[in-house]
Amino acid sequence: MxxxxxxxxxxxxxxxxxxxxxxxxxxxxxxxxxxxxxxxxxxxxxxxxxxxxxxxxxxxxxxxxxxxxxxxxxxxxxxxxxxxxxxxxxxxxxxxxxxxxxxxxxxLAEEMRLRWFDDPDPTVAAASWSLTSVRVAKDPDGLDLPHLLDLIERDMKDAAPRPQWSMNETLATIGIHHPSLRVRALEIGERLQVLADYPTAPGCTSPFAPIWITEIVRRREG
Structure with a gap:
């Protein structure tokens, strides 16, 4: 052909x-x-x-x-x-x-993650946070995870929808994959209440970070 x-x-x-x-x-x-x-x-x-x-x-x-x-x-x-x-x-x-x-x-994923990190365009910043979530899960060496939590705590509540979603994903990923930071990740999620009322279909996990973290950890350790 x-x-x-x-x-x-x-x-x-x-x-x-x-x-x-x-x-x-x-x-x-x-x-x-x-x-x-x-x-x-x-x-x-x-x-x-x-x-x-x-x-x-x-x-x-x-x-x-x-x-x-x-x-x-x-x-x-x-x-x-x-x-x-x-x-x-x-x-x-x-x-x-x-x-x-x-x-x-x-x-070039890591090069792009860094290039896009503080971009004023919310679509661009959101992509950087999505790439950050992948690194948190698969290759966290060299990432300052407590600093990422500081940024999420400071910025997620008032972020535009796309970066807010991606920051929330990074928050949950840190809580799921890094037990030493789990309590802090849960506390940030509870305090900010981002996506707490997101409509979730039966059988699906809520994107609200405290529910998401708790559910995935339970499945992994169950």
Whole structure:
């Protein structure tokens, strides 16, 4: 099979567009109408294709960008390309997939984490906190965890929604993976009450840090 062209890829996406799904997605800020498992099937057909991914991304269209994130090769992006891409990830699903499928997978993850850490753009700062959560869990050597807790304690309550969510994730990750800091992490969560009233489906763990930490620790030690 020949490599798929940009026009062919956009045609495949257009054929999957569903007005009802678009209406549901747009309520969440995602301006596309494609069932994501069907989009993944298109990506599977294309396999990894970095040049096509970059063409899809440059269209600026949400569906095309989601497909780009599924077929790109994260290690092929430069630091400046990653930075520019992140700053354009306004739709929530594009942001989520960029952070999880590209930023967390690039060999430049630590360089980007530091570059994005104090950025005034909340989307950029949030990505840094997401990368920080990964390091807290997998490679905490060299991180000043008490200082991270100081920053979370100071800034999380009044942070914009994206960085607030990511800081909360880092708070929970510290509490789960670092028993010596667990009591302090629980205390910060209880005092700030961030996401305490977040609606949680039955069978799912609440993102409220004290519940999240306690539940995961119980499962691990149970």
């Amino acid at each position: 020949h490599d798929m062209t940009l026009a062919e890829a956009l045609g495949e996406l257009a054929a999957l567009e569903d007005p009802k799904m678009r209406a549901a997605n747009e309520k969440r800020g995602d301006d596309h109408g494609i069932n994501l498992s069907r989009m993944r099937a298109v990506a599977k057909k294309i396999k990894t294709d970095q040049p096509l991914a970059q063409e899809l991304w440059s269209t600026g269209e949400t569906a095309a960008r989601l497909l780009a994130l599924l077929i790109c090769r994260p290690r092929d992006f430069t630091a400046d390309e990653l930075d520019a891409m992140l700053r354009e990830t306004r739709p929530p699903k594009v942001n989520d997939w960029f952070v999880n499928y590209v930023a967390k997978k690039t060999p």
